[in-house]
Amino acid sequence: GGGGEDQTLDYGYVFPETGDLSHLGPPQISAAKFALQEINDAGGVLDSEVPEIMSGDEANDAAKANDAADRLIDQNADVILGAASTDMTLAIIDKVTGAEKMQCSGSNTAPDLAKDNDTEYYVRTAPSDLLQGPVLSQEIASDGHQSVSIAYRADDYGEGLANATADALEENGITVDYNEGYDPNAPNFDSVVSDIEGADSDATVLVSFEEGVQIITGLIEAGIDADQMYGTDGLNDETLGESVGGDDPSIMEGFKGTAPGSGEGFLDELTAYDEDLEVFQFAGQVYDCAIVTALAAEQAESTDPTVFVDEIQAVSREGTECSSFEQCRDLIREGEDIDYEGASGPIDFDGKGDVTAAAMQVYGFDSDGQHSMLGTQEVS
Amino acid sequence: MSESPTDPPRRSSADDAAQEMQKERAEVLQHTDDTPEEVDHSGWLLAAEEVVAGYVPEVNILQGCTLTLDEGEVVGIIGPNGAGKSTLIKTVFGLLPVRGGRITLRGNSIVNRSAHELVSSGVGYVPQAANVFPSLTVEENLEMGVFLRPKKFSERFASVSELFPLLAQRRREKTGALSGGERQMVAMGRALMMEPSVLLLDEPTAGLSPMLQDEVFQRVRSINETGVSVVMVEQNARRCLQICHRGYVLDQGKNAYTGTGHELLDDPNVVELYLGTLAKAE
Amino acid sequence: MSNDTNGGAQPGTVSSATPNGIAGLAPQPGVDKPDPILRASGVRRSFGGLTAVNVQNLEVQRGTITSLIGPNGAGKSTLFNLLTGFDRVDAGRWEFRGKKLNGMGGHRVARQGMVRTFQLTKALTRMTVLDNMLLAAQGQSGERFLGSFLPFAWQRQERENRERAMELLRRFNLEAMHGEIAGSLSGGQRKLLEMARALMVEPSMVMLDEPMAGVNPALVQSLLGHITSLRDEGMTVLFVEHDMDVIMGISDWIVVLAQGEVIAEGRPEDVRSNSAVIDAYLGAHHDEG
């Protein structure tokens, strides 16, 4: 492949194919492939077809993620999508950006990432937790709750978001009775349930992935109603109702949460592209990563990351809005300054490669236990 | 010594081991096939002829040993340390693969029989070392002796504890805590529980007090009188040969001398080389 | 059974040649020795309800072969364990060469010059016989961590040790096996190695726990010769054995233990005729001699 030698823009990804977060892999991988297909359907980048994406497994293991990154760099990938978890991004960021490859993650939400990151080769389309926390906090406040317990998975995802939420809540006068992490690998969550039950707050926030199902079940059995519970993107799952309630998903009625948005239309297209997908988290963001980097290359008329890195910010903001690769590419060719509006939100990068605004969804479960979107909110 | 990094990787690989096993098994099978012709060719109760066996591949400890046992006999095996006495017994009892030779029990080849099958056909064995189950109680150890006939336990237990009263006194105690001699009692007791028709004893008196040694020899004699045939390895060679009908002297994996107990006791060569002059039998 | 042991060709198997000042001692349990190398008093150890060892007073005369006999389970091995720091006493004190040993760990006791063997042998299975022996040599500078990086500093010593080890192995009929790993030794050979290894330490007192059980009688005889000559060179030997021929043939002094207590002490002829000992241990068979 690539770099300056040839004209193709080579993509690689470092996503969790195995390991604890492997359920987050498929939507991101599919979204990336879907994006490349769209690009190729539109004629490719700079008129040459984008090759098959190169794979890499972050495996939730820094050593393996490193290996994967090494290999992608070795094979001259120009753009590396991922890693999915902030941990793994941190594990490879120095290596990737040091090799002057473009890295874009669609799911790194840790607030500190922006602070530590002084390279221009890394951008993320996922909004920082600092954007999500206040939205969740408002949701809780407007439901009239005055005290909250927060249980979060003790990892970079959970801890960051939980603390951002707790800060926002306390700023707004809401008491945080309990804010503790649990080991996501623990075989048993009874103690978390018991702690929350003991804290006896008005509302409970769970910053969890799937293991949240277990905690929700426990809480409901302990007499805490689902409409006192709030989740985050980790629990934004169509099937949560069935997972918790089985035949009676209505038990989830009133459960609410926030999540960085993926446009509904996009999800339909993605489902059509890959029918097996069950989880959709961060699919839109990853899709946007792929498109926005391709657009930057178009704009710079080069597939060399050292060249097109300077265009990333430019194509993402201030200009004529456009929302698909084809449309934006045509605008670029017409010499217009474009502003890519992505599947997951406005995608406006700041100087640090963070999106300055994002669409936050509020989801909830209705009286049948069906997952639904209660609204979308742009935050910045 | 234990390490020679410069050695080329040894050729004996897992394949060797597999081959070894296969070869052994093939030989074993071959012998099984032979058995019909061999039935009763000797008339011995137990016969091991020209046995070749060993532990590590390619190293034969027994290089053609012969041992026969007739109905109602006590046969003693003596010899220097490392001669292969224990190895011979283990091989006969099916604990080591046979690499060559024949072993028959009542005329039937037992070459590829596992030890527990031999037990069920009436062979009992007391190993030289590690001859008790340390984490089982004394009583449970003895129960293992009648594992195949649990109903006989109480009857046999009574008679064994008559010989070793200590076993009854401490029946609930774990054997692991017992002294060396006490363990030896448990081991002997276990063998006596079995009521086998052939008894293989590997140094049964080692570590026992003189009084108990006497008891054991007498007991061997008396169970022999009830028709049990006994093979006995002993370093207490004089005492052993005194009660044996026949004896074998083993040296370096081969039979060195054979004869009746008294012949061997009187053979000056045997005395010089194997019995020593420290003690003389009455 | 005849106990005419003087007929042996080996030197030093003569028990009457007691050069070490215990000739006139009264054969009483707990009697004081004129020149004790080991002195123990009130040593007690019980396991649950069972008092395995309860020794009021025991002294071992320097430069003698002292035998410790007694029925199975009398507490001989346990006493060894206690004295050499491999088990903890409930009560009691003992000193070796005037030094108190209470609470001292096994290796420190050994360094004081009191070395024991184990009844259930402890061969170092995956080491060669020779390495087993060399391990026992004392004061090796190469056994210190930093010292081991200076081969030239310890190689001479190593050579000397090796010679001495081979010499001992020859005595114990193990010379041919020196390159084999100890795990492939037969039961009796392990006993021999155990004993040879203890002697390799060059202890001032060696405690042998049934060293001859399972050893071929012809070899026993020559080993006894070796042990007596060591005694003659000044080593003290404490010996547990059940073979009366050996005991009577070699001991200068015999201590009889039963149910943890010393029930008799004395020269072989005293002990042999002691009725308590006959009842508790020897059995009728042995008093014929």
Next chain:
Amino acid sequence: MRTYLVTVPLAVMAAMLAIPVPASADAGDGESLQGQISAPESDDEGVEGIEILVSQDGQEVATATTDADGNWEVELPDAGEYHVVLEEDSVPGEYELKGPAGPERDVTVGADKAFTVVYPLAPEGEAEASDDASSEDPSEDPSPGGGEESAEEDGDGAAGAPAVDSGDPFGEQVINLTVAGVLYGLIIGIASVGLSLIFGTTRMINFAHGDMVTFGAIMAMLFSWVILSPGVDAVLSGIPVLGLVNPLVLGTVLAVVCGGLLGLGLERFLWRPLRRRNVALIQMFIVTIGFSLILRNVLLAGFGARRQQYPAFRIQEMWSIGPVSMTPRDLSILVLAIVVLVGVASMLQFSRIGKAMRAVADNRDLAESSGIDVNRVTLYVWGLGGSLSALGGVLLGLNQTVYWQMGFHLLLLMFAAVILGGLGTAYGAMVGGLAIGLVAQLSTLWFSPQLQNAWALAIMVIVLLVRPQGILGRRERVG
């Protein structure tokens, strides 16, 4: 703590209804600021007459006063940053403002958003205490302290709960966690008996044991799916007895059988040949690691990465037995676990085959020489170990969720349980499991739940230091 919900299960519904209908967010178009100020004892009862002042850039925008329900709302001209002040003088004398956030707030209101500002009240004089509690970093303020206070001040008596306040919340939590710990411990015990047995008889550390646990749980899941699938269900409900049996019961039985078969198969086709070839134990350990990788990932590929719960066992109402409350599901786990554990332990201790197993554990050759068919016994052990681990898996899955790493995540705790109890003792796994389970759960009374495994493992190490042979193990003699 909501004991009352437990004492009267139907009250669950009542409690749900009692929760106040939230003031509606996103009400209408345009930007607004709003809130509801309620009396501390009751979320329902609003406090009337509290004044709120909204300003922007020092310019007053609007004021509002709470109505009879405690609601207030201010229409805003525009999205943007506002300064909100609550006039503390207007708060009725019996209350005062609670919390560190204070009366003055700076808020950012988005376009077309109704922003809710929360002003919690506390009874006069009590605000200080709670200020302290919440001003501490919550992460360093473990639950009991915080829990106690908030339980007292909120009261949450809205549901008409009797005697909520009389119960000591900390005590109740201790009881809850103890129950959870016992349950957890028994499950660990069941799952690890097999490990202990296998280790006992073959001296092999079976690293794949955790995945065998997962295997059992997943098999039961698959079987109960199959049984519940319309066709099979129709057939089964036709059969008189089977029709009444809960699908999971049948599924469990089948899973236990499968677990047993897996164990048997492993012994017969993997371990026995390896033993024949004299492969050392430590090498076999690596083989178990390899096998564990294979099994785990095959399960992943086949079952998927998602967590599942057994159908028809998801949410149950609590039963209460004295101060203890648990779901019928957990109660049956408890009973079943105890019965099985005691059964297995007595089998080991008293039955002939049990003794044979222990004999084989001690000395294979000697056992063989006693007439025990060592290979057969080992086979039984693997079969039994496999079935018990499968049962453990089902129980764990019932109590928690089923997923591809469930057993693997339990593995270290199982090792800890086996070691803690003392290897080779009949009741070891049971005692060890209980100890581990209790420590893991009770540690969260004082420490963060993320450290619960750390505590369980640390306890094991500490116990080993005091009793190197484990709780029930016995020291071996030297010499």
Next chain:
Amino acid sequence: MEIVNILTISLETAIGPVAAVYVLAVIGLNLHFGYTGLLNFGQVGFMLLGAYGVAIGVNTFGLSLWSGFLISVGCAVFMALVLGIPTVRLRADYLAIATIAVAEVARLVYRAEFARPLTNSVYGMQGFADGFYAANPIPSGSYGIGAVDFSSRQLWLMTVAWGMVALGLLATYMLMHSPWGRVIKGIREDEEAVRSLGKNAFSYKLQILVLGGVFGGLAGAMLALHQQNLAPDQFMPEVTFYLWAMLLLGGAARTFGPVLGTTVMWFLLAAFDETLRSLPPDIMGNAAIGALRDAFVGLVLVLLIIFRPQGIIGNRKEMLVNVK
């Protein structure tokens, strides 16, 4: 991807920096288990402490890289003592579980929120390796023979790591061919017997525990420098098991066992991974591919042991005696 490419990548992996790091850790394990018979299942704990030693030294305390290294070694020594003083008297299998537990507790504590000021908890640490790469004397660029090539940073790291390996091997060889090593091997066989011969088994065990732990710590430190990033969750117990597999594959109690085992294992793993990835995607679906890859790793382990139980250069005779 064609076969040459697969082989190149595998070869690069087998001699690359990560392999060197693992060899270091395996050398430590070999000292512990191979020679002394200590079932240390917590080697990853030493790596964790070593890795964080550098990172904490540089980041939290602002020390130089070399002081960071000293902290690494210090931490490893500390852990060896903490682990060793109370636990070396445990029976072998108990020690195994105790070491696993201690390593796991260390990981859980390092990732716990209260440890944030020191370890940055779950977020891990970055940006401590600059000093190391600044000291790189190799001019930047790419070096290699044929298709196998490394960047100057990799090469610098490899030089240091393999240099340490060489020292480790030399030390192992010298130690184990000296009377000191004889005592160590004696302890492996029977500690009591060694004590009865007047050797302080406890002290020797501690010495070797510290020594092997230091190698583990150095491996951790080098790993940290290689990745330029650290997260507690990469030090899961599984890492130790891979180390064990590498040790046994090479042959325990052999000086060169760790090198052979590790490089061969990495080669196989990489070759395997590459081959699978080079297959057209329709042969293996995305979802299953990761799972199957891990399953195959398991299969490779099983087969290796089945066909060569004593390891590549292990001594079969010793192994057989071990069982009997």
